[in-house]
Amino acid sequence: MTPEALLQDKACEIPASDDGLAETFDAWTRDTVRRTEHALAALLPTSDTLPARLHEALRYAALGGGKRIRPLLCQAAGALAEASPDALDATSAAIEMIHAYSLVHDDLPAMDDDDLRRGKPTVHVAYDEATAILVGDALQAQAFFTLSELPLPAERRIALVRELAEAAGSRQLVGGQAIDLQSAGRSLSQPALEQMHRMKTGALIRAAVRMGALCGAADSPANAGVYRALDDYSSAIGLAFQVVDDILDAIADTATLGKTAGKDAYDDKPTCVSMLGLEASRALAAELRERAHAALAPFGPRARRLGQLADVVIHRAH
Amino acid sequence: MTPEALLQDKACEIPASDDGLAETFDAWTRDTVRRTEHALAALLPTSDTLPARLHEALRYAALGGGKRIRPLLCQAAGALAEASPDALDATSAAIEMIHAYSLVHDDLPAMDDDDLRRGKPTVHVAYDEATAILVGDALQAQAFFTLSELPLPAERRIALVRELAEAAGSRQLVGGQAIDLQSAGRSLSQPALEQMHRMKTGALIRAAVRMGALCGAADSPANAGVYRALDDYSSAIGLAFQVVDDILDAIADTATLGKTAGKDAYDDKPTCVSMLGLEASRALAAELRERAHAALAPFGPRARRLGQLADVVIHRAH
Numbered sequence: 323m324t325p326e327a328l329l330q331d332k333a334c335e336i337p338a339s340d341d342g343l344a345e346t347f348d349a350w351t352r353d354t355v356r357r358t359e360h361a362l363a364a365l366l367p368t369s370d371t372l373p374a375r376l377h378e379a380l381r382y383a384a385l386g387g388g389k390r391i392r393p394l395l396c397q398a399a400g401a402l403a404e405a406s407p408d409a410l411d412a413t414s415a416a417i418e419m420i421h422a423y424s425l426v427h428d429d430l431p432a433m434d435d436d437d438l439r440r441g442k443p444t445v446h447v448a449y450d451e452a453t454a455i456l457v458g459d460a461l462q463a464q465a466f467f468t469l470s471e472l473p474l475p476a477e478r479r480i481a482l483v484r485e486l487a488e489a490a491g492s493r494q495l496v497g498g499q500a501i502d503l504q505s506a507g508r509s510l511s512q513p514a515l516e517q518m519h520r521m522k523t524g525a526l527i528r529a530a531v532r533m534g535a536l537c538g539a540a541d542s543p544a545n546a547g548v549y550r551a552l553d554d555y556s557s558a559i560g561l562a563f564q565v566v567d568d569i570l571d572a573i574a575d576t577a578t579l580g581k582t583a584g585k586d587a588y589d590d591k592p593t594c595v596s597m598l599g600l601e602a603s604r605a606l607a608a609e610l611r612e613r614a615h616a617a618l619a620p621f622g623p624r625a626r627r628l629g630q631l632a633d634v635v636i637h638r639a640h
Numbered sequence: 641m642t643p644e645a646l647l648q649d650k651a652c653e654i655p656a657s658d659d660g661l662a663e664t665f666d667a668w669t670r671d672t673v674r675r676t677e678h679a680l681a682a683l684l685p686t687s688d689t690l691p692a693r694l695h696e697a698l699r700y701a702a703l704g705g706g707k708r709i710r711p712l713l714c715q716a717a718g719a720l721a722e723a724s725p726d727a728l729d730a731t732s733a734a735i736e737m738i739h740a741y742s743l744v745h746d747d748l749p750a751m752d753d754d755d756l757r758r759g760k761p762t763v764h765v766a767y768d769e770a771t772a773i774l775v776g777d778a779l780q781a782q783a784f785f786t787l788s789e790l791p792l793p794a795e796r797r798i799a800l801v802r803e804l805a806e807a808a809g810s811r812q813l814v815g816g817q818a819i820d821l822q823s824a825g826r827s828l829s830q831p832a833l834e835q836m837h838r839m840k841t842g843a844l845i846r847a848a849v850r851m852g853a854l855c856g857a858a859d860s861p862a863n864a865g866v867y868r869a870l871d872d873y874s875s876a877i878g879l880a881f882q883v884v885d886d887i888l889d890a891i892a893d894t895a896t897l898g899k900t901a902g903k904d905a906y907d908d909k910p911t912c913v914s915m916l917g918l919e920a921s922r923a924l925a926a927e928l929r930e931r932a933h934a935a936l937a938p939f940g941p942r943a944r945r946l947g948q949l950a951d952v953v954i955h956r957a958h
Contacts, residue, residue: 367810372835376810376818427777432769451750455773456818459745460810462777466784467805476794483801487785492685492694492778500694500774517690 347630351394358393359385361415365468379449379457384422387440391563391635392417392526396534398627399552403538409474410537413482416468417530420490423461426454428499434585441580462490474537482533489529498522502591510592516561523567524560531556554617555628559635562610566636568593569603578639611636665948669712676711677703679733683786697767697775702740705758709881709953710735710844714852716945717870721856727792728855731800734786735848738808741779744772746817752903759898780808792855800851807847816840820909828910834879841885842878849874872935873946877953880928884954886911887921896957929954
């Protein structure tokens with residue numbers, strides 16, 4: 323099955339009625355990705371900063387590629403909470419630094435040992451292993467430095483640091499990667515697999531949504547309902563993202579993915595597809611999309627970007 | 641020359657007049673190290689937290705060893721600024737998490753490739769390489785999470801995050817390690833070597849002192865003089881620490897050091913000793929000790945712990 327066939331799946335169909343939102347969404351996406359790229363380029367040390375080779379590799383890892391799903395989610399949630407664009411740009415960049423660092427380390431020979439990422443040689447291939455380890459370490463520090471300098475009140479900045487540090491820590495992002503590595507050659511129960519995905523991928527996606535909201539309206543008790551709804555939304559798409567990743571790894575080719583296809587099967591890793599089969603995995607993705615849209619219902623059209631992003635997560639071809 | 645001979649060097653002599661401070665200092669050191677250990681044990685996830693192996697390795701890396709020089713400096717500077725002990729304990733633990741992570745990553749096969757640390761097998765030997773990479777990553781995130789939850793006003797917490805993130809970043813700690821790796825087999829000028837040491841070791845030592853002070857008196861313009869004096873003090877002992885490290889690497893044995901001795905020469909790395917010779921290195925250490933004490937002079941006896949720590953940094957045998 324090709325990605326195109328997946329896109330044509332009835333259960334995952336993009337609404338045919340188009341009142342102009344589709345074009346607007348594309349323009350918004352391009353603009354947001356461009357702004358994230360610009361913020362990253364401005365916030366990372368220039369490539370002639372001492373030590374130059376490290377900074378060149380750091381920019382190689384973080385700039386000029388990626389779907390920027392987390393920045394898009396952060397910006398869409400921030401717009402819902404009427405956050406300032408400047409704070410959202412820098413917050414999105416900080417989240418993307420954590421994401422980029424985790425990819426650089428996950429690709430290392432001692433980890434997933436991957437040579438290709440975003441259609442380019444991975445950092446340890448383009449540079450060397452030591453540089454790749456240090457690039458990841460530096461990107462993580464730079465993410466927290468970036469949050470510490472946001473144009474927001476100190477209370478808000480420290481809440482953002484807490485949120486990102488928790489998502490990036492051993493109970494979430496790093497813990498998920500540890501379980502993923504340990505799971506090679508073993509079978510996991512479906513709840514255990516979902517738990518691993520929630521940690522490895524879901525936590526940072528959830529943090530991106532929550533951090534966008536935190537840049538805007540305060541996290542007062544009055545807004546608890548908003549946070550709960552956004553949590554429901556983001557935990558659905560966080561899991562959906564990984565389910566679709568598993569589907570794409572099973573069906574797409576390396577050129578389309580920009581990373582090595584079929585790697586999970588080669589590594590004998592349990593995935594949604596290996597455990598549930600392709601059809602049940604696609605049904606799960608569709609169900610998670612419904613759950614995401616249901617969570618957004620109370621916000622009405624103000625949440626349309628988040629709704630469109632849920633569709634993008636489910637329907638993406640790479 | 642043995643460490644004992646180094647200790648007997650006239651230029652580095654500990655003042656013979658002892659009015660009871662020496663014993664008090666030992667008791668204070670033991671108490672501070674114990675409190676840091678306790679804070680770390682409480683702040684790191686328990687070893688049965690999922691994933692258990694990662695958390696067991698994380699505690700192995702951070703607990704039960706080390707001289708805890710940075711926590712001692714943080715507590716001594718904090719006492720000078722009348723900071724609360726609780727805030728200082730957690731801040732010291734956060735700094736030590738960054739220090740522990742940097743050691744775990746520096747010891748990796750792709751970096752310094754060391755098997756022994758603090759007299760125990762390094763994390764990648766006791767566990768495996770992937771776990772060691774993830775342990776370092778998680779410790780860094782946990783450090784910032786810890787700062788985000790300090791019992792201090794948000795302004796103070798975010799200032800601490802900024803300070804630690806800057807010291808841990810690609811312009812300081814990580815950049816210093818990158819230069820150190822690149823320097824194998826090359827010669828560096830003395831200013832370039834000092835610059836590397838200031839980044840690799842000095843930045844976190846300086847941050848420990850500044851962060852202790854930040855936990856107490858606000859960083860108001862009125863306190864600018866205090867910060868400047870503490871900066872002079874900490875940049876002197878930060879560099880001294882590395883000079884003494886180079887001396888010890890050249891003269892001590894592996895059992896005393898708790899890590900592989902003679903490794904710099906084996907790796908053909910430029911050090912103070914290889915560049916200046918042993919005598920000039922010891923003279924430099926003594927000069928830096930004088931500079932540290934001079935910076936503390938305005939504080940009088942209130943700064944005696946910091947003064948004693950300067951002596952410990954210079955006179956240590958491992």
